[in-house]
Structures are given as C-alpha cells and as structure tokens.
Amino acid sequence: MTAAGTARASGSERTTLDKAAYENFPVAPFFLPRAWRTDLMAVYGFARLVDDIGDGDLAPGGADARLLGVPPEQAEDRLVLLDAFEADLRRVFDATPRHPLLRRLQPTVRRAGLNPEPFLGLIAANRQDQLVKRYETYDDLLAYCELSANPVGRLVLAVTGTSTPERVRLSDAVCTALQIVEHLQDVSEDLGRDRIYLPAEDMKRFHVQEPDLAMPTAGASVRALVAFEAERAQNLLNEGTPLVGSVHGRLRLLLAGFVAGGKAAIRAIRAAEYDVLPGPPKSGKLRLLREAGMTLRGEG
Numbered sequence: 001m002t003a004a005g006t007a008r009a010s011g012s013e014r015t016t017l018d019k020a021a022y023e024n025f026p027v028a029p030f031f032l033p034r035a036w037r038t039d040l041m042a043v044y045g046f047a048r049l050v051d052d053i054g055d056g057d058l059a060p061g062g063a064d065a066r067l068l069g070v071p072p073e074q075a076e077d078r079l080v081l082l083d084a085f086e087a088d089l090r091r092v093f094d095a096t097p098r099h100p101l102l103r104r105l106q107p108t109v110r111r112a113g114l115n116p117e118p119f120l121g122l123i124a125a126n127r128q129d130q131l132v133k134r135y136e137t138y139d140d141l142l143a144y145c146e147l148s149a150n151p152v153g154r155l156v157l158a159v160t161g162t163s164t165p166e167r168v169r170l171s172d173a174v175c176t177a178l179q180i181v182e183h184l185q186d187v188s189e190d191l192g193r194d195r196i197y198l199p200a201e202d203m204k205r206f207h208v209q210e211p212d213l214a215m216p217t218a219g220a221s222v223r224a225l226v227a228f229e230a231e232r233a234q235n236l237l238n239e240g241t242p243l244v245g246s247v248h249g250r251l252r253l254l255l256a257g258f259v260a261g262g263k264a265a266i267r268a269i270r271a272a273e274y275d276v277l278p279g280p281p282k283s284g285k286l287r288l289l290r291e292a293g294m295t296l297r298g299e300g
Contacts, residue, residue, distance in 0.1 A: 028044065031250050035111075043156070045101040046119060055129075067100070069084055082126055108159065118152075118154050121146070128148075138199045153171035156171070174258060176236055183197035184226055187226075188279065198213075216278065233262065237259060244296065252296070257288075
C-alpha cells in the first residue's frame with residue numbers, strides 16, 4: 001500500500017472509531033483496564049464498520065471497499081461489500097486480514113479466544129437489512145435482534161472472561177432492549193432508508209399507517225405505539241439488569257453504563273411525550289450518570 005493509501009486507511013479507521021462518542025452508552029470508558037479498553041474498541045470497530053456497510057454510511061472516497069478488495073464498479077453494492085467483509089473476517093482467525101480494523105481485532109480474538117459466530121451474526125443482520133425492510137411480528141423483530149444486538153453483549157462477556165449461560169441470557173435481554181430503543185429513536189432515519197422496525201401487527205393494533213411515520217411530528221396513534229414499544233424495552237432492561245449485580249469491580253460499572261444508557265434514552269423518549277419523529281430524543285450526561293447510580297444501587 002502506498003503512503004497515501006495508508007493515510008486513507010488510517011483516516012477511515014479513525015472515522016469509524018470516532019463514532020463511539022455518539023452511542024447511547026460508554027463503549028470503552030477510561031476506568032477500565034487498558035487491555036479491556038483496547039479489546040472493546042476493537043470489537044466496537046468491527047461492529048460499527050459492519051453497520052456502516054449495511055447502512056451505506058462508509059467514509060467518502062471508497063477506501064474501505066479498496067481495502068476489502070472490492071472493485072470500484074461494485075463499491076456501492078452493500079451485499080458485495082458484506083461478502084468481502086466476511087471473507088476478511090475469516091482471515092482474522094487463520095491468516096492476515098486486509099482491513100486495518102480487522103487487523104486491530106485479531107489480537108483481541110487471540111487473547112480472548114473468541115470464535116467467529118458473534119461476528120458472523122452481526123454480518124448476517126446487515127445482510128438481512130438489505131433484504132427485509134418490514135417486520136410483521138414482535139417475535140420477528142426479536143429474531144433480528146438476536147443477530148443485530150445480542151452478539152455484542154456476548155462479546156463483551158467473552159472479552160472480560162465473565163461469560164456464563166445465565167449472564168448471556170441477561171445480556172441478551174439488555175442488548176435487545178437497547179436495539180429496540182435505538183429503533184424508536186431512529187424511526188424517521190430508518191424510514192428514510194425504507195426500513196420500519198415497528199412490528200406491523202402493532203402498527204395495525206394502534207391504527208398507525210406508514211405515512212403517519214413520515215409526518216413532521218407524531219400524532220396520538222404514533223405516540224401510543226411508541227409508548228407501547230418503549231414499555232417493552234423497559235421491561236427487557238429490567239429483566240436484564242441483574243446482570244450488573246452478577247459481576248464486580250470495574251466491569252460492574254461498565255455494565256451499569258450500558259443499562260443506564262438504555263434507561264436514560266427511554267426517559268428522554270417519555271420526556272418528548274413519545275414524539276420521536278422530529279429526531280432522536282437524547283438524554284444528557286447528567287441523566288446518564290443518575291441512571292447509572294440508580295442501577296448500581298438496585299433502584300429504578
């Protein structure tokens with residue numbers, strides 16, 4: 001790779017990792033051991049990049065496609081990019097990957113003894129996004145979250161050496177809840193991509209039609225639907241919250257941050273009176289800290 005190519009690759013990598021600052025929850029906060037921070041940012045870089053491929057949000061210039069060996073004439077084909085990304089992921093386990101974010105991931109995979117399954121799940125979720133634009137039932141949405149969200153929590157437990165079947169179960173509840181909350185925050189953005197993650201059966205129940213989701217502000221029916229889905233997410237968070245108390249030390253603080261991020265986002269949605277159509281309701285850092293404190297104390 002030329003010096004200019006190396007600079008472009010480094011810039012693409014940095015742009016992807018910089019998005020960690022905009023998540024609902026802390027990705028790799030300062031209080032964690034350095035090795036954990038390094039590993040969690042490596043996992044985040046993978047998850048963020050595969051989502052960017054699936055959403056068409058890669059950095060301008062086509063550097064990622066070139067790094068993955070995708071020819072320019074196919075650089076906009078997301079399924080081709082995802083196939084190339086999967087091929088490069090497999091090199092993490094038995095060769096040397098091409099993409100710098102996957103090279104960054106390789107030491108983490110080796111150190112923590114990670115297997116390909118959770119990473120393949122995240123890629124499968126993004127393939128599904130190219131093919132499935134609507135979900136008929138809540139169970140259908142949960143099956144999607146099993147691919148799109150739950151692998152992340154499982155990777156966090158694996159990286160920190162704390163995975164047990166019960167913790168995985170609790171983590172899945174938290175991660176699915178966080179995914180549902182993100183969908184509620186991003187109804188308008190998702191609709192712009194011709195995606196709706198509100199189950200069709202629930203839309204019918206609340207007399208919501210697709211044009212209602214394209215309005216500048218939400219009517220009463222849309223607000224009632226969002227409130228219903230937010231309550232579901234809250235219940236899942238409550239179900240998964242004992243995960244925090246099952247671990248100790250700095251990992252307990254990290255997991256409390258994940259749960260608190262979801263609870264703070266739900267509070268922000270409630271504060272907006274469930275009108276998510278003008279844009280994602282956001283909570284401030286103070287609200288997040290309060291929620292984290294309550295979660296650590298077993299309140300709320």
